[in-house]
Structure formats: structure tokens, C-alpha cells
Amino acid sequence: MIRLALLIARKDLRIEWRSRVLVWQVAPFSVMALVVAGLAVGPDVAMGRRLAPGLLYLVTTFVALQVIARSHAAESSAGTATSVITLGLDGGAVYLGKVIALFTHLVIVTSALLVTGSVLFHIHIREVLVATPTLALSLAAIASSGVLYGALTKGSGSLLPVIALPALAPVLIAGERSLTAVIHGGPMARWVTLLGVMTVAYGAVGVLLYGAVEEN
Amino acid sequence: MQRLISRSLGPLALATSVATIVMGLWVTPPDVVQGDLARLLYIHPALAWVALYLSFGTATVASALYLWPRTRSMTADRIAEAAVEVSTLFIALTLITGSIWGRPTWGVWWVWDARLTSTAVLGVFMLGILALRRANDDPAVRAKRSAVLALLTALNVPIVHFSVLWWKTLHQGATVFTDNRDIKIHGSMAWTLLLSFIALSLVFSWMVRTRYRIATESQSQRDRALDDAVAQRRQEGAQ
Numbered sequence: 102m103i104r105l106a107l108l109i110a111r112k113d114l115r116i117e118w119r120s121r122v123l124v125w126q127v128a129p130f131s132v133m134a135l136v137v138a139g140l141a142v143g144p145d146v147a148m149g150r151r152l153a154p155g156l157l158y159l160v161t162t163f164v165a166l167q168v169i170a171r172s173h174a175a176e177s178s179a180g181t182a183t184s185v186i187t188l189g190l191d192g193g194a195v196y197l198g199k200v201i202a203l204f205t206h207l208v209i210v211t212s213a214l215l216v217t218g219s220v221l222f223h224i225h226i227r228e229v230l231v232a233t234p235t236l237a238l239s240l241a242a243i244a245s246s247g248v249l250y251g252a253l254t255k256g257s258g259s260l261l262p263v264i265a266l267p268a269l270a271p272v273l274i275a276g277e278r279s280l281t282a283v284i285h286g287g288p289m290a291r292w293v294t295l296l297g298v299m300t301v302a303y304g305a306v307g308v309l310l311y312g313a314v315e316e317n
Numbered sequence: 318m319q320r321l322i323s324r325s326l327g328p329l330a331l332a333t334s335v336a337t338i339v340m341g342l343w344v345t346p347p348d349v350v351q352g353d354l355a356r357l358l359y360i361h362p363a364l365a366w367v368a369l370y371l372s373f374g375t376a377t378v379a380s381a382l383y384l385w386p387r388t389r390s391m392t393a394d395r396i397a398e399a400a401v402e403v404s405t406l407f408i409a410l411t412l413i414t415g416s417i418w419g420r421p422t423w424g425v426w427w428v429w430d431a432r433l434t435s436t437a438v439l440g441v442f443m444l445g446i447l448a449l450r451r452a453n454d455d456p457a458v459r460a461k462r463s464a465v466l467a468l469l470t471a472l473n474v475p476i477v478h479f480s481v482l483w484w485k486t487l488h489q490g491a492t493v494f495t496d497n498r499d500i501k502i503h504g505s506m507a508w509t510l511l512l513s514f515i516a517l518s519l520v521f522s523w524m525v526r527t528r529y530r531i532a533t534e535s536q537s538q539r540d541r542a543l544d545d546a547v548a549q550r551r552q553e554g555a556q
Contacts, residue, residue: 249465250469253449253462253465253466254449254452256453257452257453260445260452263444263448264442264446264448264449266441267438267441267442267445268469270438302472303469303472306468306469310384310465310468313465314461314462314465
């Protein structure tokens with residue numbers, strides 16, 4: 102199962118590497134979105150630092166939607182989705198592979214966001230490093246749910262935000278709260294637990310049901 | 318027996334609803350603290366019970382039955398669809414009645430309270446399931462995808478239920494199922510609250526049953542129209 106998952110992940114990453122849409126289009130868009138958010142907040146340094154966690158996670162959530170849509174569109178246009186279904190591969194392994202690939206895509210885009218965010222909103226490098234595990238867990242939660250929602254809305258892309266945004270809302274809240282805890286202090290354990298539970302729950306449901314969604 | 322229950326569902330729902338209104342508005346006394354405003358709470362918790370637990374629970378079970386190959390049938394899909402539609406309506410009513418109660422109590426129509434926000438998020442989820450159903454023409458694809466989405470949404474329900482405990486909240490705590498089993502409602506007020514739960518559960522059952530019958534009849538009409546079109550084409554070919 103793990104071997105098949107890694108093969109699927111490699112396939113998805115290779116498709117992305119060849120097109121480079123993520124690097125040349127999605128990552129610049131995410132940076133621009135954060136800059137525009139900064140303009141909306143204004144030049145107040147204290148205000149910027151206070152709102153930084155929320156803005157970072159808000160932009161991450163919207164960019165994640167783009168990355169999820171992009172990941173499914175790339176596969177459809179390359180015709181590989183049909184091939185994968187025809188091969189009759191284990192749905193759970195395909196799901197895990199796609200989660201790994203999506204997680205990697207999200208890490209790349211979020212890295213650009215973090216660097217920009219730390220400069221624009223005066224977040225210290227130490228705070229960024231402390232927040233990295235929680236951020237990674239947030240991205241894992243987004244990836245584990247995003248693959249499922251992307252598959253469900255295949256063929257009707259405009260539906261993706263409608264059904265995925267409510268699912269990502271707890272990630273947004275927990276991520277924002279945990280980053281706020283790192284920057285400004287406060288309890289963090291419960292938010293990390295929430296993110297962990299979401300990742301595991303979506304992961305389990307995904308392994309069980311992804312095959313059923315894709316067989317249509 | 319089944320027919321009798323089925324036929325008496327509507328009248329029973331109507332009778333218990335009227336009884337709840339009469340009890341809630343005229344028989345019960347005003348609350349010591351909240352006055353007449355407390356009368357709204359005879360329907361608000363019952364609406365939330367139907368919206369978040371009864372109808373969504375029905376949709377989840379029906380969706381799971383559809384996804385399980387041995388129990389897969391369009392009956393399960395139609396029940397899930399009906400339950401999701403009713404759930405959407407009841408979530409809207411829960412939020413509206415909560416908002417009407419919240420305005421004089423909290424001074425605003427909406428607060429970013431955990432339970433309110435989570436209920437609203439669940440409402441958006443329900444709209445998503447309905448939108449997903451309308452985006453797929455193939456009945457099998459539609460049924461399967463919406464069943465998966467309903468199960469995914471079920472993951473969100475515990476967040477709704479436990480959010481009061483996880484986040485700091487303005488929402489009123491439990492009145493009946495309290496931690497120390499100290500029931501905070503008594504007499505005619507308690508009976509009216511219980512009656513409202515029964516009434517709205519019956520209303521839910523009647524609505525789901527009616528919606529299911531409409532869906533079944535629509536499908537039969539479509540099948541008949543298709544059979545007629547095929548027969549007509551065959552006749553044209555024979556001539």
C-alpha cells in the first residue's frame with residue numbers, strides 16, 4: 102500500500118514539476134494575496150502582528166482551494182485519472198498518494214507565504230520555527246480533506262469552495278489560534294489536538310471511501 | 318399497521334404542534350428571569366434537535382446504507398436526500414429563532430459564539446450536499462458522491478456538539494442534560510419542552526416521508542416518459 106501510495110505521489114509531483122504552474126502561478130498569487138491583505142490592514146506594526154495569524158491562515162485556506170482544484174485539473178487534462186481508474190488500483194493507496202502530493206504542494210506554497218508573512222507582519226524567525234509543526238499539521242489536515250473534496254467535485258470545479266470551505270473552517274480556527282498562541286502566548290494543546298483529530302479522521306474516511314468516489 | 322402509522326403521521330404532527338403552541342403561549346407561566354422571551358425556548362432546542370441530530374443522523378445512516386454494497390438502494394438515497402433537505406430547513410429555523418432570542422438577550426442578532434458558528438457551518442455543509450446533488454445528472458454518481466459528502470459532514474457534527482466545551486462560549490448551557498443531573502426546568506414548562514420535541518420529531522418524519530414519496534413519484538414519471546419515448550420510437554421504426 103505504501104509503495105503504491107508513493108508511486109501515485111511521485112506521479113502527481115512529476116505532473117506538477119513538468120507544468121510548474123504551482124511555482125510560477127499559484128505561489129506568486131499567494132504572495133500577492135498576502136500583500137493585498139497587508140494593504141487592507143494598514144501600516145500599523147502592532148495591528149499587523151495581531152492580525153498576522155488570521156491573515157496567514159485565511160490566505161493559506163484560499164490558496165489551498167486553488168491547489169486542490171489545480172491538482173485534480175492537472176490530472177484530468179493529462180488523462181491520467183482515467184488510466185488510474187482503469188488499472189483498478191487500491192483506492193486507499195491512491196488516496197494516500199494524492200494526500201502526500203497535495204501536502205508537498207501546500208508546503209511549497211506555504212513556505213513562500215511564511216517568508217512573505219514574516220517580513221510584512223514582523224513575525225520573528227524563532228516564532229516561525231516554533232509554529233512550523235502546527236503549520237505542518239494544518240497542511241496535513243487540509244491535504245487529507247482536500248483530496249476527498251477535490252474528487253467529489255470533479256467535473257464541477259466551482260463547487261469545490263462551496264463544499265470544502267466549511268470543512269476547512271475548523272483548520273482555519275485551530276491554525277489561527279495556535280499561531281496566535283506562538284506569537285502572543287496562550288494555550289495551544291487543544292488546537293493541536295483538534296488538527297490531529299481532523300487529519301486522522303479525514304485520513305481514515307479517505308482510505309475507506311476514496312475508491313468508491315473514484316469508481317464513478 | 319404500517320399504513321395506519323403512515324396515514325396518522327400528518328394529523329399527529331399537526332395536533333402535537335398545535336398543542337405545543339397552546340401550551341407554550343398560554344398555559345405555561347412567564348420565566349422568572351427572561352419573562353415571555355423564554356417561550357421561544359420551547360421550540361428552539363427542539364428545532365436544533367431535529368436539525369443537528371435527528372435529520373442529520375437519518376441522512377448519515379441512509380448514506381452509509383447506500384455506500385454499503387449489500388444495502389445499496391435508491392430508497393436509501395431518497396431518504397438521505399429528503400433528510401438533508403429537511404435538515405437544511407431546520408438549521409435555518411434554529412439559527413433564526415436563536416437570533417431572535419439573542420437580540421434582546423445579548424443585544425445583537427449574531428455573535429461569533431462557537432455553537433452558532435458551528436451550526437451555521439453545518440448549514441453551509443448541507444447546502445453543499447444539495448448543490449453537489451444538483452451538479453450530477455447520473456443518479457448513481459449523484460447518490461454515491463452525496464452519500465460520501467454526508468458522511469464527511471458527519472465528521473463535523475461532533476465538533477458542533479463539543480464546541481461548547483472546546484471554545485469559550487456565550488451560549489446557554491444545558492437545561493435538562495446537565496453535568497450534575499440537576500434539571501433546571503419543571504412542571505408545565507418541562508412538559509411543554511418535551512411536547513415540542515415530540516411535535517417537531519413528528520413534523521420531521523412527516524416531511525421526510527412526503528419528500529420521499531414526491532421523489533419516488535418523480536422517478537416513476539421519468540421512467541414512464543422514457544418507456545413511452547422508446548415505444549414511440551419503435552413504432553416509428555416499424556412503420
